Amino acid sequence: QKEVEQDPGPLSVPEGAIVSLNCTYSNSAFQYFMWYRQYSRKGPELLMYTYSSGNKEDGRFTAQVDKSSKYISLFIRDSQPSDSATYLCAMGNPNFGNEKLTFGTGTRLTIIP
């Protein structure tokens, strides 16, 4: 079993819809969680970072963490064609300095105009 599971998609939704992206994890030591967006042939760009259970909102993006269920989500409201990209979840353990992050496989998202 992988430490982080993420549905690779592809996921296609119409413009304006709410998008829900999810990851599950098995390692309870993970304490902080990130979502990255990666456009084709570009490096990943940090979208959201959180370290506590609950919701964190930034513009059209909301990150949700449920540590009891080991489940995280990213919601995108009023989706735009420019949101079409691959979305990667990532997790880390703060108990070890500069410890490597663990990434999901990424979900390919297409917003249809």
Place this chain on the structure above:
Amino acid sequence: GAVVSQHPSWVICKSGTSVKIECRSLDFQATTMFWYRQFPKQSLMLMATSNEGSKATYEQGVEKDKFLINHASLTLSTLTVTSAHPEDSSFYICSARPADTEAFFGQGTRLTVV
């Protein structure tokens, strides 16, 4: 957010030659940087952890003699692909973390070996 710069963005080289990729943290010091490899439509695969002033830590299955990593300063790490072959063609990405939290990535380097 913090800025990580990677150079070059793309490179084409002949089989058997070596290629050096640079990764710089522009506005913070990074004692540790990470090098990833990504094949088309696949996720990031960690190759090695680069430590300033010491040897890099390589992931299982990654040839340390083929992928030479040098972390000579707190703002620069380099990855050299030695004696490159077509199967080394890939997208190479570095990342660094200003603190023990989120990571920031470079723009990536697309390597094509012909």
